[in-house]
Amino acid sequence: MNFSRYLIRRLGYSIFVLIGLSILVFMIARLVPGDPARAALGPRASEEAVEQLRSRLHLDQPIYVQYFYWLKSLFQGDLGESLFTRRPVIEDIKEFLPATLELAIFAGILMAFFGILFGVISARYSNTWVDNLIRVFAYLGIATPAFVVAIILLLIFGMYFEVFPTIGRLSAWIDAPPKITGLLTIDSLLTGNFAAFFDALKHLLLPAISLSLGGLFQEARITRSSMIENSKKDYTYSMRAYGVPERVVISKYLFKPSIIPTISILGLDFASLMGNAFLVELLFNWPGLSRYGINVMLRKDVEAxxxxxxxxxxxxxxxxIIVDIIVAYLDPRIRLVEKGE
Amino acid sequence: MKEVLLDIKDLQVHFRVYGGFLKVLNGTNMRVYSGEKVGLVGETGCGKTTTMKAVMRILPKPHGITPEGKIIFKNKNVLSLKTQEIERLRRNEISMIFQDPTAALNPVFTIGEQLLDVFRYSKKNDGLKGKTLKQMAVDSLRAVALPDPERILASYPIQLSGGMRQRVCIALALANQKQLLIADEPGTSLDVTIQDQILRLIHRLAEERNMAVILISHSLGVIREWTERVYVMYAGSMVEEATTPKLFSQPLHPYTQALMECVPRLTGMKTNEGIPGRIPDYFFPPTGCRFHPRCPKKMAICQEEKPPFYQIDDNHQVACYLYKGES
Structure with a gap:
């Protein structure tokens, strides 16, 4: 009923979040000790040249003025120039972002699908050996950092068995599909290039598994516990008592309320997935934004x-936002009840 | 003699917990004749709902304890029915209204979705189509006196008031012609005027459909007004059974007497003493009569053996050694 109002409010909050984020990030970047202009020009550059670059980048102005310069150019699609690649930052992002997005989306899908699947199996067979096995793996999966998983997978499937490629997004002998979305799997499907599609998928698999494992088992645990909790609720018994078959009771009336907490957590797990991507991209030599991020950080390339x-x-x-919309769609209690009513 | 619809014989329900069993139902007996309105009264936690859930075969499963004893419904033992048979039984013969209407409705599905599913699966073999089913859902909401059924079908439980939810629950429970309705404290969570409306509604529907009703309630007033016969339950078994007027004019079991003492009077004559103590621990239940630790008239034998039912007259029996000589 008030779904659109909920959406507008939700989007409004996000704008504040983004403004807050931009201020915070900008401040942190500018307060890092060291002089970016000096770093860019090297130790041998003359004081005058450094001074010139400083004034060109507005580095000699007060920090809030610098922020507004930066905000203004941000709206013009100008994110400044990378001192490391010597080209507009926006170009770098256009080049590297799709690779990271593809990896993160694929890992996110693995996380959601297998997380919920394992959770449901675990709940359905709770306290049997199946459940116990999943729970042991869950502890391992959550406790092991993504980069350790990545190294183990690289050693086993990349080095020892040599069944999966360990580097990059596509094998050298495969023709890359033309750039449409920048996501190789989607572009190759769109152009009907199945060889490239399967090759890209093979490259995706190991890094995506490494990234998704922690979140995946987190989702499994949450799904399991909310399913078990909801199976004791009256509404599960009532549908059963009115003759609705067991399989419908579980796959519909128990499943839907139980995956709502799982999906809410998915958004947060996606954040830690993006964080883990920095090291995992490095390990798999994945030409993504996170690897680029590490390079520019090591070079104190502020704009980048x-x-x-x-x-x-x-x-x-x-x-x-997407997660919240899905949750609100699934759960009328969020969508229909306004605060203070 | 009327036809026996439901006959619970020596029902035992135990739950496995850490380190042992909770011996909740301890030889429960109950008989319901067709078209009859029977009351079931007792303190919270004495096993009323557990008994009824056993009848519907919806006890919580994970502990793997099958109830012992017999639950005979129309010559079939409910406890030994196969899954399909029990589903058919739930669709067409026995139904239950749950204690808390808010908890009994799934919060993330519309009323229509839930009501239509109940119709869909119970009418599956009749080959009825969506439109007919929807009309049946609308009619079922009209039958429980809910205005604007179309709007209610499209609503989620949170959009309805407590009284409306309770009516929706009744509509769900009575989706088909049933022979026995178990009403577990209907309307307890609502205010007294709404509760009265709900009880009237259940009574009217039961009369129209010639349906037997088991009415569970804490409230002796409700029991007295709406039932013909009463079972009094304490800690997992029945302690007294009588026709309603008889029970209220001549309560025999010390527990029943104490329960009646507890009813506050509108005239405010005296303060009630209440029943000392509380429902026993089911992990280590008292031996013999489970009421003996709280009983003002206990005797030596009460601690040793569970008292059998003594038939006082045609429609009054009591499980208490005080009446050993009178049967």
């Missing part, structure tokens, strides 16, 4: 750092 973090922040915010 701010842009990378902003972009990741926007991605995270958008993912959480």
């Amino acid at each position: 750092i701010v842009a990378v973090i902003m972009v990741l922040g926007v991605v995270f915010t958008v993912v959480n």
Whole structure:
């Protein structure tokens, strides 16, 4: 009924979040010790040249003025120039973001699908050996950092068995599909290039598994416990008591309320997934934004750092908006009840 | 003699917990004749709902305890029915209204979705189509005196008031012609005027459909007004059974007497003493008569053996050694 009102309010909150994020990130980047102009020009540049660059980048102005310059150019689609690649940051992002998005989306799908699947199986067979096995793996999966999983997978499937490629997004002998979305799997499907599709998928698998494992088992645990909790609720018994078959009771009346908490957590797990991507992309030599992010950070490339973090922040915010919309769609209690009513 | 519809014989329900069993139902007996209105009264936690859930075979499963004893419904033992048979039984013969209407409705599905599913699966073999089913859902909401059924079908439980939810629950429970309705404290969570409306509604529907009703209630007033015969339950078994007027004019079991003492009077004559103590621990239940630790008239034998039912007259029996000589 008030779904559109809920949406507008939700989007309004996100704008505040993004403004807050931009201020925070900008401040942190500018307060890092060291002089970016000096770093860019090297130790041998003359004081005058450094001074010139400083004034060109508005580095000699008060920090809030710098922020507004930056905000203004942000709205013009100008994120400044990377001192590391010597080209507009926006170009770098256009090049590297799709790779990270593809990886993160694929990992997110694995996380949601298998997380919920394992959770349902675990709940359905709770306290049997199946459940116990899943729970042991869940502890391992949650406790092991993504980069450790990545190294183990690389060693087993990349080095020892050599069944999966360990580097990059596509094998050298495969023709890359033309760039449409920048996501290789989707572009190759759109152009009907199945060889490229399967090759890209093979490249995706190991890094995506490494990234998704922690969140995946988190989802499984939450799904399991909410299913078990809801199975004791009267509404489960009542549908059963009115002759609705067991399979419908479980797959419909128990499943839907039980995955709502899982989906809410999914948004947060997606954030930690993006964070883990920094190391995992490095390990798999994945030409994505996170690997680019590490490079620019090590070089104190301020414009690029701010842009990378902003972009990741926007991605995270958008993912959480989507998650909130799905949750509100599934749960009328969120959508229909306004605060203070 | 009227036809026996439901006959519960020596029902035992135990729950496995850490380190042992909760011996909740301890030889429960109950008989319901067709078209009759029977009351079931007792303190919270004495096993009323557990008994009824056993009849519907919807006891919580994970502990893997099958109830012992017999629940005979129309010559079939409910406890030994196969899954399909029990589903058919729930669709067409026995139904239950749950204690809390808010908890009994799924919060994330519309009323229509839930009501239509109940019709869909119970009418599956009749080959009825969506439109007919929807008309049946609308009619069922009209039957429980809900205005504007179309709007209610499209609503979620949170959009309805407590009284409306309770009516929706009754519509769900009575989706088909049933022979026995178990009403577990209907309207207890609502205010007294709404509760009265709900009880009237149940009474009217039961009369129209010639349906037997088991009315569970804490409230002796409700029991007295709406039932013909009463069972009094304490800690997992029946302690007294009589026709309603008889029970209220001549309560025999010390527990029944104490229960009646507890009813506050509108005239405010005296303060009630209440029943000392509380429902026993089902992990270590008292031996013999489970009421003996709280009983003002206990004797030596009460601690040793569970008292059998003594038939006082045609329609009054009591499980208490005080009446050993009178049967």
